Amino acid sequence: MPRFLAGLLAAGGLVWSTGAWAVEISISCSSLGKEYEICKQGVDAWAKKTGNTVKIVSTPNSATERLALYQQLLAAGASDVDVFQIDVVWTGLLGSHLQDLTAKVQGAIDDHLPTMVETSRVGGKLMAMPWFADAGLLYYRQDLLDKYKRPVPQTWSDLTETARLVQEGERKEGRGDFWGFVWQGRAYEGLTTNAVEWVSSYNGGAIVDEKGEITIDNPKAAEALKAAAGWVGTITPEGVLNYTEEESRGVFQAGNALFMRNWPYAWALAQGADSTIKDKVGIAPLPKGGQDGRHAGTLGGQLLAVSKYSKNTDTAADLVMYLTGPEEQKRRGIQGSFNPTIVSLYGDNDIARANPFIGDLVDVFTNAVARPATVTGDNYNKVSTEFFNTVHQVLSKRAEPAQALSRLDRDLKRIKRSGW
Amino acid sequence: MKILARIGFWLLVLMIAMFSLFPFYYAVISSFRSGTELFSVAYLPERFDLVNYLAVFQRQPFGRNILNSIAVAGSVVALSLALGITAAYAFGRISFRGRSLLLFTILGVSMFPQVAVLSGMFELIRSFGLYNTIPGLILANLMLTMPFTIWVLTTFMRELPKEIEEAAFVDGATPWIVVRRVFLPLMAPAAVTTGLLAFIVSWNEFLFALTFTLTNEQRTVPPAIALMTGSTAYELPWGAIMAASVIVTLPIIALVLVFQRRIVAGITAGAVKG
């Protein structure tokens, strides 16, 4: 019924707005569930306001499949989709098919998190608008930390020690399948995000620096990887080498792990009515590499971009501006716990009431590490693939960190050749 | 001794059934569960909760998706068999120059990885104006099923005794009549089997179906299932996916039960003696 009403209203709007420039825009946002509902409400509101109609196109849940579909559509110059929801690491990759939004956006971009804005630019031009932010977080079991009288770990060595202690204690009490720390170790993009967190928390950089220099072959990075490889089989199950987000949440939410690295989405689920660990969970920034290290969560999140092949680029850009604007981001923050990219919204009382931990997140997002997607552009996927394969080898103890990294350095230089 | 053999036989049947069925059984159990429950092991259903089944149909036009799949797979099978049987007769019963080469060329079509032909096929479908339509999917799927159908039917055709058609030809029948009156009935088990296998290939096809459709209403079942998401980006709606898998397996089971008589009710010894 609401959909019918909205359709009626949109049709009415079509008649009113002189017909000539009322157009249909199609947007790809998440296909189902809460995310879809919230996206739908947002675009309907815009449609009502402007008299245009909006069609939502469902895309695959898996990021790799979604990217493949986008590339297929864009490579063929198809005008079927006007507005794309893209991952923060895709801007460089898809940039040549996207509409430059610099002139359209102008000053409005300064309100957004600088880290998110950086991921939206290609060669100084704004090719997308930040929509919502994500970053890696440490989830911990408050009840178990209390039981063993341990604080929330500040460094990775604290975490290792606490995890070992609690794991031993719990196993003595007969919980043979209890583990200290779970994360994402499968050979996929997720491992890159995890490993970038370790490396940069040790001040080992983020594979490639802003100038495009390859920085990964350094002792700090080797130290970070060595520490991580030490977890596998001791505080972390070996199976983690094939875990994605949901597999690690499975272990944690069943109450079988003390710590977990995951995105903010896991919070609402861990606090769900049927969760075995409801009200026993806390979140914190990921630990530092050492006393002189830093808290580093890898930046995730989604952007909205306009296809160059759209027949209505200007109207499509209007829709993007509306959806990424403060009003809509606030609504999304309250109703769907999507973390805003507009900095001032983190001080907003309504959002804080709906998401008590949002105040802590602003620091995490501000200090989040971006993967080197913008600087490596077209080659980002190659860099990331080389990186996660190297890390995967170190983790499964088939390579020594230092040698593996110098090999990686050589391979990356070959990819780079004269420039990215 | 005889009893032992009987017991052994049934044990074997039981083991094969278990091996085939267990994952499906586990899917059925999982489809009744939700949330955190899914992260634990269960061997027996704890309750009979249809909430996931309802969700499958409420959250997307899943009934429409099933109909699309039936339309695509049905048309693909009909076309493949119609073109396949006549071609198989030509390849299997008539010797002409270039036969082996042609057969091998047809087989060659099945030697390219699907992902390699994807973008060429995408262009083709768009240029025919068949993007986001059911006929587009039918056309694309023909590429997957035709080589297989032609080859299997040709093989079976060749195995039939030579005398079968000679009588008919002497009586002045045209090749077309020979195919229809003589070979079609004899080929029933092979045709039903190949048709069934081709149906499932097309029913399960994912990559083309995902790439060549854009709207939920035009999608077939596999992309529809793959597109199911939880309430947030990383969450997997496991219960709903399992429920959907159970639903889409049922038509196939029904199909097998309907056609299984034809799989075995093939030629009897008398039919070949002539």
Add this chain to the structure above:
Amino acid sequence: MSDAVAGRITPASARRRRSSLSRSRVRAAWLFIAPPLIVLGLVAGWPLARTIWFSFTDANLNNLREYEFIGFENYLANYDGEWLGLLTDPDWWRSVWNTVWFALVSVSIETVLGMLVALILNAAFPGRGIMRAIILIPWAIPTVVSAKMWNWMLHDQFGVINDMLLRIGLISAPITWTASPDTALWTVVMVDVWKTTPFIALLILAALQMLPQDIYEAARVDGIHPIRVFFRVTLPLIRPALLVAVIFRALDALRVFDLIYVLTANSRDTMSMSVYARQQLVDFQEVGLGSAASTLIFLIIALLVVVTMTVGRLRFGEDAR
């Protein structure tokens, strides 16, 4: 029967009749194979030709309109004394080896198992209709779903397979099925066997069903042992059908993609040729290199098929029959 026919008409008129008959039959043959050839040419011709053409260019997914012909550089090229290209990439050769190993092991197991299942289904016993449906279930569940399902069941911590084996006492600690490089490929083989044995079983069953029953009657009357009958009579008779089933299964196994992709993603330890090609084509946007990989896959598969057909003595030559 042909003797009876020859008896009715004179040799000369028979020859005349046969040659005109054979000419009209050849015409009919071309008429019959034209439609499928046209359809296949239409559907497959352009995409395949395009792939081969792109393998000689530096095309990139970002801009498919502008590219240059670069000869064999995607395959093998020498830049400043350094050999580059697909043929020098250790990851490519690794994926070739993985795929061939996978195809060999899984298809062998599937053939033996499929034969067993087909023989059982060919026997008359109560409930065999139900059994036939049960057998087909693994093949009927879409791979995208069943691969994810197995991933879940094989989870080292909360997966049902480990739980079951632990309860029976077959293992003492959970096995990390898909995570450990030692077990990952075997795990993929196991899931593949589960999924595709029905395919071979059903084709063999159809072949068994088309065998003339009188041979078996005769064998039974003569008191020949069933195992001997199987190897001496059944196997030779169903060989062509068996071989075609094996070839098509091998074609699929050599192009294996979604199973490996869902179970172990882009891990180098289990990467197949198709996963490699997809990575180049889609993830890395290198349409040229990816097409070159696809073309090589085609050549490798063609070679293996020719070898299989020669070894299996499957012929469709003009002289046969």
